[in-house]
Amino acid sequence: MTTSSLELSARRPVRAPRRKRSLRANLLGWLFLVPAIALIGIFTIVPFGQAILLSFQSWDGVSPDTPWVGLANYEFIASDPIFWASMRNVLFFGVVGFFVGNGVALGMALAVNRVTRGKTFFRTVFYLPGVLSVVVVGLLFSFILAPGSGVLNRVLELVGLGALQQNWLGDPSVALPAVAAVFVWFHWGFGFLLFLAGLQDVPKELYEAAELDGARPWTQFRYITWPHLAPVTSIVSLLTLLAALQIFGTVQVLTNGGPGYHTMVPTLAIFNEAFVNWRYGTAAAMSVVFGGALVLLSVLQLAITGRRSRA
Amino acid sequence: MTLITQPLVDEAPVATEPLRPRTRRRFRADKVGLYGLLVIAALTALLPLLWMLSGSLQSLTELLSNDTFLPSEPQWQNYVTAWVQGDLGTYLRNSVVYTGCAVAGILIVSSLAGYALARLDFAGKGVFTFIILAVMIIPAPAMFLAQYKLLISLGLTNNPVGYILILITSGIPMSTLIMRSFFVSQPRDLEEAAALDGAGPLRIFWSVILPLARPGLAAVAVIQGLGAWNEYLMALVLFDDNALMPIQRGLTAFTSAETPQQQILLAATTISIVPVVIFYLMAQRHIVKGIGAGAIK
Numbered sequence: 176m177t178t179s180s181l182e183l184s185a186r187r188p189v190r191a192p193r194r195k196r197s198l199r200a201n202l203l204g205w206l207f208l209v210p211a212i213a214l215i216g217i218f219t220i221v222p223f224g225q226a227i228l229l230s231f232q233s234w235d236g237v238s239p240d241t242p243w244v245g246l247a248n249y250e251f252i253a254s255d256p257i258f259w260a261s262m263r264n265v266l267f268f269g270v271v272g273f274f275v276g277n278g279v280a281l282g283m284a285l286a287v288n289r290v291t292r293g294k295t296f297f298r299t300v301f302y303l304p305g306v307l308s309v310v311v312v313g314l315l316f317s318f319i320l321a322p323g324s325g326v327l328n329r330v331l332e333l334v335g336l337g338a339l340q341q342n343w344l345g346d347p348s349v350a351l352p353a354v355a356a357v358f359v360w361f362h363w364g365f366g367f368l369l370f371l372a373g374l375q376d377v378p379k380e381l382y383e384a385a386e387l388d389g390a391r392p393w394t395q396f397r398y399i400t401w402p403h404l405a406p407v408t409s410i411v412s413l414l415t416l417l418a419a420l421q422i423f424g425t426v427q428v429l430t431n432g433g434p435g436y437h438t439m440v441p442t443l444a445i446f447n448e449a450f451v452n453w454r455y456g457t458a459a460a461m462s463v464v465f466g467g468a469l470v471l472l473s474v475l476q477l478a479i480t481g482r483r484s485r486a
Numbered sequence: 487m488t489l490i491t492q493p494l495v496d497e498a499p500v501a502t503e504p505l506r507p508r509t510r511r512r513f514r515a516d517k518v519g520l521y522g523l524l525v526i527a528a529l530t531a532l533l534p535l536l537w538m539l540s541g542s543l544q545s546l547t548e549l550l551s552n553d554t555f556l557p558s559e560p561q562w563q564n565y566v567t568a569w570v571q572g573d574l575g576t577y578l579r580n581s582v583v584y585t586g587c588a589v590a591g592i593l594i595v596s597s598l599a600g601y602a603l604a605r606l607d608f609a610g611k612g613v614f615t616f617i618i619l620a621v622m623i624i625p626a627p628a629m630f631l632a633q634y635k636l637l638i639s640l641g642l643t644n645n646p647v648g649y650i651l652i653l654i655t656s657g658i659p660m661s662t663l664i665m666r667s668f669f670v671s672q673p674r675d676l677e678e679a680a681a682l683d684g685a686g687p688l689r690i691f692w693s694v695i696l697p698l699a700r701p702g703l704a705a706v707a708v709i710q711g712l713g714a715w716n717e718y719l720m721a722l723v724l725f726d727d728n729a730l731m732p733i734q735r736g737l738t739a740f741t742s743a744e745t746p747q748q749q750i751l752l753a754a755t756t757i758s759i760v761p762v763v764i765f766y767l768m769a770q771r772h773i774v775k776g777i778g779a780g781a782i783k
Contacts, residue, residue, distance in 0.1 A: 466628020
């Protein structure tokens with residue numbers, strides 16, 4: 176995302192010095208963009224504005240009236256324990272996704288990049304969970320992690336680790352890490368593919384030269400691989416982080432936020448507030464606060480990596 | 487990770503003679519560890535899926551009690567039950583239609599926009615690029631309520647058209663960037679030749695550019711196809727009518743309404759992933775290309 180904007184600005188001067196464009200050229204350009212602009216305008220930009228508007232109104236989802244309530248919705252969520260629990264939980268998902276998810280993805284990409292046989296097989300298998308839907312993953316793991324008859328508990332029993340058996344999704348202290356583990360299982364293949372693509376772009380001669388100089392693998396990684404992967408790393412980190420923070424379906428199907436609110440996440444809290452409690456105004460306020468935080472995070476990340484890649 | 491930190495060559499080469507055999511032996515031990523790690527990771531990715539397959543072929547008593555994890559006698563009728571009880575035929579057909587329409591729409595809209603960004607020179611190009619990048623940053627949780635409200639006022643809830651339009655819109659920004667980077671890397675010769683022959687811009691686009699853009703279109707189609715097939719949040723919000731639900735929404739409707747038995751649900755989830763897994767195995771080459779192009783280039 177960053178690079179494309181940089182590339183755009185870098186590409187412009189290659190053209191002949193800016194001539195005056197004819198009206199016809201301008202019209203033609205916009206003609207190609209009409210469908211994209213119409214759709215994005217109607218279904219993204221208008222709703223974005225409406226979400227902000229709705230957060231200052233009260234709406235039950237049915238009546239045509241949406242009376243203005245000022246900051247009441249924001250006051251409500253400021254003291255809403257469910258919403259803040261969901262914000263804390265999602266921070267946990269973000270941290271786990273960022274460190275564990277990206278770590279696994281990078282490690283496996285480095286490993287696959289070094290083998291000669293079975294590369295395609297591993298690449299195919301590692302991304303396989305990523306093509307499943309959140310509903311399938313949620314249902315599947317709600318069976319695997321079930322207490323008693325759940326297959327994970329049975330496997331632990333069989334291999335003599337019965338002491339480790341848990342009520343994975345029902346015990347408040349394990350439920351959140353368990354759901355985070357499912358998230359990592361589901362999502363790390365995406366980062367893996369990107370890291371692997373990035374690794375294949377690193378010039379082989381650099382390693383050969385380093386080998387001749389007697390550089391150890393760690394040194395090679397530190398001074399050749401890691402710098403070359405920097406742009407990929409920043410994109411993967413951002414996308415994994417955003418995926419983790421927006422987690423919804425997996426949690427809804429797996430635990431529906433329970434036990435209590437121990438696995439509640441903001442998107443699910445917003446959904447419940449609107450479609451279970453029929454308070455669309457407060458739900459909109461939640462989505463403004465949470466969505467705003469995500470936008471801020473993305474802009475911050477892009478600014479940091481943008482500055483780094485220009486330096 | 488651990489393997490990478492393990493030195494390939496222990497020390498800088500001192501003696502010339504013993505170096506070669508020693509490195510080769512270390513190299514092999516290194517390989518064994520490497521493959522061991524990869525196999526463990528592959529099993530972690532595959533075992534839950536294999537268990538789903540195996541569980542879908544067991545009877546409920548066997549599923550809840552057995553310790554071999556394999557069906558003693560495959561219960562194929564689980565699949566029939568799941569298909570009929572869950573009305574999976576309807577949901578799958580809906581998903582095929584929605585995904586097909588969404589992908590077709592995304593391809594048309596984003597190849598037009600991508601081409602304009604790559605090749606045409608016009609005022610406001612920078613503004614549009616900025617809008618695309620900005621829209622990509624707006625997260626779904628900030629919008630889905632308002633999108634729902636908008637579709638109510640347009641009379642498009644419980645309506646395939648509304649759902650498909652949302653799917654198309656959410657796919658445009660990333661696809662436009664992929665198509666743009668694809669067009670930028672193509673030579674201009676053919677377009678110039680066609681222009682000399684008197685072809686207009688739209689004609690050039692349709693008969694020269696689009697046929698050349700097939701690899702780019704394939705990458706976009708695969709990525710957006712997977713995304714549209716697996717979309718859940720908007721489907722959950724928009725559809726109450728079972729006859730219109732796509733498969734993901736249909737699966738949750740099945741779970742909550744009928745409370746079917748576990749082995750039937752496993753059969754249903756297995757059926758639901760068959761199309762997408764086959765599609766993935768056939769098209770995975772394009773996935774790598776598309777994800778790479780979309781995210782990095």
